[in-house]
Amino acid sequence: MTKMKKAKKPFYKRIWVWALAIIIVAAIASGGEEDTATESTATEEKAVTETADTKTEATKEEAPKVEETKAEATKEEAPKEEPKQEEAVQEEPVQEEPAKPEVSLSQQNAISKAEQYLDYTAFSHSGLIEQLTFDGFSNEEATFAVDNITVDWKEQAVKKGQDYLDYTSFSRSGLIEQLTFDGFSREEATHAVDTLGL
Structure with a gap:
């Protein structure tokens, strides 16, 4: 018997088979990529969610600390209460004269x-004390009296010098000597002579 050759399928049918196979492979590959992309997206979303959860937890943990810090700062900034002054004001002691x-x-x-x-008439400080003792007062009484009256002794020297000039003539040095003899200081006597124009 003579073997019969198998009839070859037409070329266009083979192309169609190959095309179908490529489409199936492509579909499978595409489905895999989509799954991978989906898995990747899901992983990313999970990571973002976990990060957000971590941040939220961290914020929750930090919130009380921040509140405590603010509370402490407020306490520090709050003015310290001054101790209450005693209601009964102590009276200042009156200074007695x-x-x-x-x-x-x-x-x-x-x-x-x-x-x-x-x-x-005019007197020097010492001359007036002598006059009072001459009148019978003790030296202590006479000194007390002269020390407790208001007197300008320079003015008294001028008056005494004028009394002398009204009575007689004096040189400058002679009048200074006479006034010092009467108990005026050199300064007082010189002031008197300068005032009188000698």
Whole structure:
């Protein structure tokens, strides 16, 4: 028997088979890529979600710390309460004026006598004390009296110098010597002579 040759399929049918196979492979490959892409996207979304969750948890953990820090800062910034002053204000002690020395009757009389002499004529400090002791007052009483009256001794020197010039003539140096003899200081005597024009 003679073998019969198999009839070859037409070329266009083979191409169609190959095309179908390529489409199937491409579809499978495409499906795999989509799955991979989907898996990748899901992984990324999961990572983002986990990151967000981590941030949220971190924020939740940090929130109380921030609040505590703010509270501490507020406490530090808040002005410290000043201690309450005592309601009862302590009264300041009244400063008493130094008591004036008691003046005895004899001292008062010595003061009055000194003022009468000064109304009548001019005296130096020491000259007035001598006059009062001459009148019978003790040296202590006379000194107390002269120290407790208000007198410008330079002015007294001028008056005494004028009294001398009204009575007699004096040179400059002679009048200075006379005034110092009467108990005026050199300065007081010189002031008197300068004022009188000698």
